[in-house]
Amino acid sequence: MSSSKLSRDQTSNPTSSTNPTPKGRIHRSSKQKVENSNFEENLPPEVSMADNRTMAQLLQAPTEG
DSSP: OHHHHHHHHHHHHHHHHHTTSOHHHHHOSTTHHHHHHHHHHHOOHHHHHHHHHHHHHHHHHHHHO
16 A cells, blocks of 8 residues: 555656746746746755756766766
C-alpha cells in the first residue's frame, strides 16, 4: 500500500511543479525582458538547488583536470 502511495505522489509532483508557472506572464512580450531578468530571482527553491548542483559540478570539473 505504501508503495502505491509513493508512485501516486511522484505522479502528482511533476504536475503541481508545472502548474505554478502561469502562462499569462509569458504572454506579455513587452515585459518579457524584465521578467527574464527577475526570473532567476523568482525561481522556486527546487530550481536554485539544481543550479547549485550544476555550479558545483562546473567548479569540480576544472579542479579535477
